Amino acid sequence: MPLIRDSRDQIASAYLLSHVDNPVDWWAWGEDALDEAKRRDRPIFLSIGYAACHWCHVMAHESFEDPDVARLLNDSFIAIKVDREERPDVDSLYMAATQLVSGHGGWPMSVFLLPDGRPFMAGTYYPPVDRHGQVGFSRLLMAMHDAWINQRDTVVEQASQLYEALRREVSFIDHLAPSHESVDLATTRRRLRDELVRRVDDDGGFGDAPKFPRPSYVEALLDFDDAESRDAVTRTLDAMSRRGLYDHLRGGFARYSVDAHWHVPHFEKMLCDQALLARTYLRAARAMPGHDSWREVALHTMQFVLSDLALAEGYASSLDADADGVEGSHVTWTPSEVAAALERAGCGDDLGAVLSRWRITSPGEFEGRSIPRLADGEPFATPTSLLAALEALRVARAQRAQPGRDEKVILEWNAMFASALLRSGEEAMVARGLELLRTLSTTHHDAGGWWRTEQRRAHATAADVAWLLDASVDAFEATGDDTWLERGASLAEYLVSHYWDGALPSPDSPHVGGGVFAQSDLVTDLVARPKEIFDGATPSSHAVACRGLARLALCNGDPSLLVIAERLVELAGSLASEHPSAVVDLVDAAGFALEGVEIVVPGDPGELAEHVRSLAMPRSVLITGSGSSPLLAGRQVGYAYVCRAGVCRLPAADSAQLDLQMREAGL
Numbered sequence: 087m088p089l090i091r092d093s094r095d096q097i098a099s100a101y102l103l104s105h106v107d108n109p110v111d112w113w114a115w116g117e118d119a120l121d122e123a124k125r126r127d128r129p130i131f132l133s134i135g136y137a138a139c140h141w142c143h144v145m146a147h148e149s150f151e152d153p154d155v156a157r158l159l160n161d162s163f164i165a166i167k168v169d170r171e172e173r174p175d176v177d178s179l180y181m182a183a184t185q186l187v188s189g190h191g192g193w194p195m196s197v198f199l200l201p202d203g204r205p206f207m208a209g210t211y212y213p214p215v216d217r218h219g220q221v222g223f224s225r226l227l228m229a230m231h232d233a234w235i236n237q238r239d240t241v242v243e244q245a246s247q248l249y250e251a252l253r254r255e256v257s258f259i260d261h262l263a264p265s266h267e268s269v270d271l272a273t274t275r276r277r278l279r280d281e282l283v284r285r286v287d288d289d290g291g292f293g294d295a296p297k298f299p300r301p302s303y304v305e306a307l308l309d310f311d312d313a314e315s316r317d318a319v320t321r322t323l324d325a326m327s328r329r330g331l332y333d334h335l336r337g338g339f340a341r342y343s344v345d346a347h348w349h350v351p352h353f354e355k356m357l358c359d360q361a362l363l364a365r366t367y368l369r370a371a372r373a374m375p376g377h378d379s380w381r382e383v384a385l386h387t388m389q390f391v392l393s394d395l396a397l398a399e400g401y402a403s404s405l406d407a408d409a410d411g412v413e414g415s416h417v418t419w420t421p422s423e424v425a426a427a428l429e430r431a432g433c434g435d436d437l438g439a440v441l442s443r444w445r446i447t448s449p450g451e452f453e454g455r456s457i458p459r460l461a462d463g464e465p466f467a468t469p470t471s472l473l474a475a476l477e478a479l480r481v482a483r484a485q486r487a488q489p490g491r492d493e494k495v496i497l498e499w500n501a502m503f504a505s506a507l508l509r510s511g512e513e514a515m516v517a518r519g520l521e522l523l524r525t526l527s528t529t530h531h532d533a534g535g536w537w538r539t540e541q542r543r544a545h546a547t548a549a550d551v552a553w554l555l556d557a558s559v560d561a562f563e564a565t566g567d568d569t570w571l572e573r574g575a576s577l578a579e580y581l582v583s584h585y586w587d588g589a590l591p592s593p594d595s596p597h598v599g600g601g602v603f604a605q606s607d608l609v610t611d612l613v614a615r616p617k618e619i620f621d622g623a624t625p626s627s628h629a630v631a632c633r634g635l636a637r638l639a640l641c642n643g644d645p646s647l648l649v650i651a652e653r654l655v656e657l658a659g660s661l662a663s664e665h666p667s668a669v670v671d672l673v674d675a676a677g678f679a680l681e682g683v684e685i686v687v688p689g690d691p692g693e694l695a696e697h698v699r700s701l702a703m704p705r706s707v708l709i710t711g712s713g714s715s716p717l718l719a720g721r722q723v724g725y726a727y728v729c730r731a732g733v734c735r736l737p738a739a740d741s742a743q744l745d746l747q748m749r750e751a752g753l
Contacts, residue, residue, distance in 0.1 A: 090114050090167060098541040099169040100137040100492035105146065109156035112167040115176055117611050123164040123201035129234050129241075130199040131163040131227075134177050136170050137492035138341070138354030138404040140413055141211050142194040148214040149223045155214070158224060162231040164201075171403055171496055173544055175605040178616050182255045183248060184208040196223075198230050199245075203613040205252070206245035249613065256616035259601055259628070265659035271680060274673055278666035279310050286318040287346070290325035295346040299326055299339065299359065301366035302621060302670045308373045309704060316374060323370055326363075327383045327466065330457040333417065334444060335480055337390030339363050341407075349459060350452050353414040353489070354407035358624050360391050361502035368509050373702035379466035388506055388515060399529045399540040400495035400522060401503055410487035417483075418455035421448050424479065431478030440475050443468075495540045497530045498624070501553035508560040511699060516564050523561055526554065527573070535608065536580060545606045548585045548627035549618070551577055552602075555634035559707065562641060563699070566691065566711025574638045578647060581631060584608060587617070591653040593645050601657050602631045619658055621671050628654060629671035636678035640707045643684075643716040643732075651679040677705035683730050683751050684709055685744075689723035697741040698726070706753055 090097060090113065091106045097114075105112055113119035115132075123130050133150075135142030149155045159165045170177035170193065177195070183205040185191045191210065198207040207230060215222035221229075233241050254261065282303050285292045292300050304322055307315045326332060329348035331340050338360050340351030367384035371377055395402040409416040421437075424446055428434050440446070443464050450456030460466070468476050500522060507519030529540045536546035536554075555577040562570035582590060584607050587600035604618040604627050618627045636651035638644070655662070655676045658669060666673050683706040687695040695710045709717050721727060725737035728747040735751075738744040 088113075088118070096541070096543075098494045098539060099172050100490060100494070101135060101139075101142070101169040101171075102167055104137065104143075104490075105150065105167050108146070108150045109153050109160075110150050110165050111156075111160045112165050115166050115168045115173055115611065119164060119166050120201065120203060120611065123199075126164065128162065128164050128201065129206075129230065130166055130201065130203070131159055131230075132166045132168065132180060132195075132197040132199055134168045134170050134180060134195040134197070135193045136404070137490060138356065138406050139193045140352065140354070140407045141192075143408060143411075145194050145211050145223075149212070152214065155224055155227070158227045158231070162227070162234075163198075169494075170195075171492070172494060172539060174538075174547055174549070175609065175612060175616065178604060178618065179252070179256060179612060179614060180205060180208065182616070183252050184210065186248065186251055186255060200242065203611075204245040204249040206241050206248060253614050256614055259617050259619045259657055259661075262658060262660055264597065264656050265663070267659075268680060269655060269659045269663055269676060271673070271676055274663050274666050274676075275306070275309055277663075278306050278670060278673060279315060281667050282307055283314045283318055286322065288321070289347045290318075290322035291346075291348070292322075296342050296344050296352070297346055297348065298342040298623070299331070299363055301362045302625060302674065303667070304366050305369060305674065306670050308370060308702060319370060319374065320377070323367065323377075323380055323383075327367070327379070328460040330459045332383070332459075333390070334458040334460065335417075335476070335483055336394065337386040338394075339387065350457060351414075352407055353417055355405040357391065357395060357401055357403050357496070357499040358502055360387050361499060361506045362624065364388050364506040365502075365509060368506070369702050372700060382466055384506070385510065385512065385515075388503075388510065391503060392515075392518065395491070397493055397495060400500040400525060402491050402493045403496050403499060404492045406489035406491070409489045412487075414452065414457070416486050416489055418450065418452055418457055419446050419479075420450065420455055421446055423482070427478050427482035428475055431474065431481070433475045433478050436472060436475040439472060440479070443472065495529065497526060497536065497538055497546055497550040498553045500526055501550070501557040502624075505553070505557040505560045508557065508564045519557075520561055520565070523554075523557060523570075523573075535584070535606070545608045547606070548581065548602045548604050549624070549630055551581045551585070552627055552630040552634045555581065555638065556630060559634065559637045559641060563708040563710075566695075566709075566713065568711070568713035568715075571638070571641055571713065571715065574634075575642070578635055578638055581635070582650065585631075586650075591649045593649055596649045596653060597656065599650075599653055601654055602628060619661070619672075620668055625671035626669070628658065629669065629675045632672060633675035633678055636675060636682055637707050640678065640682045640684050641709055641715055641717075648679065648682075651675070655679050674704075678707075681705050681730075681752065682707065683728060683748075683753060684717055685748070686710075686717045686721055686727040686729060686734070688712065688718050688721040688725075692724075694726045694738075694741065694744060697744065701748075704753065706748075706751075 094106045180197045181191045187208040212223040291297045307319050325348045331348045331351050341354045344350050364384040364387045367380045371381035444458035446456040504519045504522040507515045530537050538544040558570045558574040585602045589598040604616045632651045632654040639648035685708050687710045698708050726744045727734045735747050
């Protein structure tokens with residue numbers, strides 16, 4: 087691809103499009119840019135960010151729009167701009183380098199590379215001039231250029247040393263000793279539970295500011311029925327959904343809270359967060375009856391996505407933190423603005439109740455303005471008497487400058503959202519989830535394979551394929567339709583064909599193979615091929631691959647597929663046992679691979695199948711319908727069967743018997 091300003095009609099990334107008119111000669115990542123750096127014997131300046139990143143916008147305005155800075159970049163470097171959401175493989179590789187160099191990471195990421203792609207210097211945001219002890223960007227560029235011209239040998243040696251450290255870092259799992267003994271999951275889960283209970287604070291959540299939602303942590307605690315675990319879950323889910331992290335007018339969650347109390351969010355909204363949090367709130371509502379508001383939170387969050395992020399090809403990846411260049415201006419209020427909105431709608435008498443319910447005060451807690459959050463004792467659902475006032479505020483807010491929307495359709499995040507829709511139990515949402523999966527199979531797939539976005543420029547990551555596989559199993563559980571198992575089998579074959587490292591495990595040879603690479607073997611423009619074992623804002627591809635393969639194997643009664651999932655647990659078993667909070671999603675996936683239970687309900691959807699779907703159901707799959715799964719063979723319609731490792735209990739004729747058998751199976 088040539089300079090991005092000359093190929094804007096081929097670009098779907100809102101982040102890249104926001105830079106096409108910069109005076110900087112930005113290239114997109116790829117062989118063309120690397121070859122140009124080699125041809126011109128120049129170092130590369132690599133800038134990585136994403137559309138909803140506030141500090142990415144700040145650095146763009148301060149530096150990349152400055153003609154003098156652009157001149158420094160254009161005269162001495164090949165400047166490459168990468169959307170981390172479009173090329174997470176590039177991001178993860180150079181994020182590891184940034185953390186090795188500076189001790190921390192973040193976006194925008196600023197990395198200097200040799201023409202062959204090996205990094206020699208890395209950081210994050212740089213101010214335009216020296217400030218608060220931080221070197222200014224222009225001075226940094228001049229220093230890097232001087233080093234390239236006058237100290238080339240030192241630069242190359244530094245790159246060589248950093249590259250060797252980087253290769254070890256991104257293949258961390260290869261340096262673990264596989265545990266050929268089965269992981270003691272009960273002990274591991276208890277260790278994880280104890281750590282999380284210690285870490286949870288009075289405001290809910292598991293760390294200091296900035297405080298990120300960690301839905302997988304909450305789900306890990308749902309395995310336990312003790313008072314401390316339930317209190318940690320309740321505090322966390324209530325705080326996140328009642329305070330400023332949640333958007334009480336439009337629905338959906340902001341990316342994170344800048345304070346420790348969930349009051350002031352960083353205002354961008356990401357599709358992945360909506361999907362993962364909706365799944366968690368749904369499961370929590372099923373696991374802890376009596377918290378009906380959690381289900382409402384999930385449904386409202388999904389409705390926000392359906393209404394505000396919908397596109398023909400799927401769902402947009404994010405909404406920006408800024409509107410018209412002002413952070414959070416579309417979300418915050420003053421009492422006078424509320425009063426004006428209500429007066430226009432004829433709801434002026436509701437002013438006191440509205441200000442009280444949503445804690446809108448003067449001055450507010452964010453730059454003098456208020457972020458709506460629920461007062462103590464207020465129900466999550468808006469009272470009927472205030473619905474007209476709520477609509478008045480929504481109308482007034484819609485008339486403000488709106489945040490930018492990044493309209494690239496990411497396969498991984500859309501598959502996550504399809505999974506949430508399918509787990510909702512709401513007929514209309516389940517239908518939307520099935521529709522989304524069908525759409526993705528057209529927009530993100532062709533004869534060449536699977537693609538990260540609908541633009542089909544970046545190959546799908548292991549996480550893309552694994553999440554789509556996992557969502558296909560959700561679709562089978564929701565419908566009993568064999569089509570989804572067939573699609574899952576095709577995705578499993580693609581996953582092991584293009585991402586597996588080395589020999590493939592089999593029942594006769596289970597202890598071979600090095601797991602999944604994060605990126606496909608079709609990708610040729612990276613200096614190293616990372617493996618992703620640690621969970622971040624989203625579950626690791628290692629964990630999702632393990633879960634998807636194990637769940638499909640359980641549905642199909644396929645020992646050849648199950649042994650691959652078991653190998654993924656084995657490779658990281660020592661890490662999961664000793665540091666479970668670092669790989670919490672793998673601990674969850676291991677439950678399917680090592681202890682998976684099949685709940686078999688043959689025949690058309692009925693009361694028993696619906697009862698199973700209403701439960702939290704950890705470490706189990708629902709097999710229903712009249713399809714090809716061997717577990718359905720010879721089963722009597724009207725009964726349910728609880729099976730593990732090829733052995734089934736006596737048929738259960740009603741939900742009470744079924745519940746007893748599932749408890750006996752450890753569910």
